[in-house]
Ligand code: FES
């Protein structure tokens with residue numbers, strides 16, 4: 186009987202250096218390239234402000250900005266961050282509330298707060314790229330974010346407050 190070749194399956198995937206800017210700081214990590222950004226943030230770096238829920242790009246809880254644009258960090262592999270600039274909700278914690286955060290506070294737009302970091306980052310990314318968005322454009326920017334507890338009333342008031350018009 187011919188001897189079958191033996192293959193070894195390892196649970197330790199190859200690792201590599203990934204260098205990117207994280208909240209303004211150059212960061213190099215030695216990680217498996219297929220790790221998801223959200224897991225690296227939350228598990229390796231203890232940055233738990235970025236939330237995780239659906240894990241399939243449907244809820245927006247995990248949104249961070251990559252080069253200023255909102256991305257679901259559950260769908261981004263860490264190797265895709267090489268050379269990029271990643272901004273998380275933690276980058277806002279040392280400032281006085283920015284205008285998105287202030288609007289959430291003033292309008293009581295959170296209950297458990299689980300969806301809030303993703304929403305704040307989605308709106309921040311939107312406002313980074315468009316100075317005076319309309320109400321409908323603001324709604325479009327939050328189309329990928331789900332909230333399970335507020336009923337959206339406060340969140341819609343936030344959008345109205347941040348928009349250049351108040352037309353639904
Ligand atoms: S956890 Fe990433 S979109 Fe829901």
Ligand code: FES
Pocket residue numbers: 294295296297298299300301331332333334335
């Ligand atoms: S405030 Fe609880 S999920 Fe939105």
